[in-house]
Amino acid sequence: MYLARGSSDDPYVWLWVLGALALYAVISYGLAYRARARRGSSHPAKDAVHDLKDREDPQPPEYRLASRAIMFCGAGLTALAAYLTSGALRVVTVGxxxxxxxxxxxxxxxxxRSRAAVQRG
Incomplete structure (x- = not known):
């Protein structure tokens, strides 16, 4: 009988994949926080969380879709790099x-963002 197993013998490969996705979530929050702090928000941390939930969108829909596609493709490539490599090569490749x-x-x-500001103003 053939037992289905993962393609890797490394038991921590899924932790690397989840870590790569978590890294993107943290980076996304950091970018939103920095943008809110630069705009002079009185509560940048709280506003950044709301921005992640897309309460208000500073980008037009076509730019937002492209931005999210870049974000998800980057997260997917990073997770794929974590899944396909091992050892020290994994750390370097994922980084x-x-x-x-x-x-x-x-x-x-x-x-x-600067193009959208020019178009609005």
Whole structure:
């Protein structure tokens, strides 16, 4: 009889995958917190949590969709890198993948936020 098993013998691979996704949640909160603090919010932590739930959206829908697609693709690539590698290579690969994905995501959000401000104002 053939027993179904995961493709990896490493029992901690799912912790790495969940850690990569949790890292994206923390980074998303950090970016929202920084944006609220820069705008002069009296309660940036509370407002950042509300921003994560999309209470108010500072981006037009087409930019928001692209931003979320970049975010989820980056999280998926980071989780995939964690799943497919092991040992010290995993730490390096996950770190570099996450760094590149977050940089692309932040650059896109910064660039589209200034375009949206020009279009509104």
């Amino acid at each position: 570099l993948t996450a760094l590149v994905a977050v940089t692309v995501w932040a650059w896109f959000d910064h660039r589209t």
